[in-house]
Amino acid sequence: MSVPPLVIMGVSGCGKTTVGQGLAERVPDSVFIDADDLHPAANVEKMRSGVPLTDVDRAPWLDAVGRAMREASAAGRTPIxxxxxxxxxxxxxxxxxxxxxxxxxxxxxxxxxxxxxxxRKHHYMPASLLDSQLATLERLAPDEPGTTVPIVGPGGEVVETVLARVVDAR
Structure with a gap:
């Protein structure tokens, strides 16, 4: 099964990592990348302290995310x-x-x-930042390459739903 480079997105706690890892297990030649691992140390410290990131804080991180995806694609892998x-x-x-x-x-x-x-245990993103994340969230617009998946049911069902939506959208 062939899928494009995927970004599993949403606010903290929505299941990005769980779903992304599940997809990486199902999609041949894929690689899972946790964008949290690409944050500069200063960003992690701000979040750990309960301080929301600014767009300026996020810019180099987002560039790194895109580059990691491009590098994986260039190596013949499907980044998730x-x-x-x-x-x-x-x-x-x-x-x-x-x-x-x-x-x-x-x-x-x-x-x-x-x-x-x-x-959650051992995660630097405190629950106190949920409000700022929800306020920042801009849902996908019809002209963006993507889909929205309502989360109901166990993680395995979500992975199957996401795969079906991605394949249908292509």
Missing amino acids: VACSALKRAYRLRILAEEPDAFFVLLDVDRAELERRMRE
């Missing part, structure tokens, strides 16, 4: 990236580096997001 990509401008920045990127917004209701974030 877990990345918040909350604003259209952020997605455009990623597309500038990897023009074939396809975005999958994981849509989870607020109560479930809060529950998930309270239960």
Whole structure:
């Protein structure tokens, strides 16, 4: 099965990493990339301290995400990236580096997001930043390469739903 370079996106706690890793297990010749691993140390420290990132903070990180995707594609791999990509401008920045990127917004209701974030262990993103993430989120527009997937049910079902949506969109 062939899929484009994927960005599994949404606010913290929506399941980007879980879904991205599940997709990487199903898509041949894919590589999972957690965009959180590409943040500069200063960004991680700000978030750990409960300070929302600014667009200036995010710019070099988004460039690095797009470059990592492009490099994986150039190496013959299908990148599957877990990345918040909350604003259209952020997605455009990623597309500038990897023009074939396809975005999958994981849509989870607020109560479930809060529950998930309270239960997380060892993650630098505190639940207190959920409000700023929800306020920043710009849903995918009809002219953007992507799809929105409402999250209901267990993770395995979500992976199957995402795969079906991506294949149908091509």
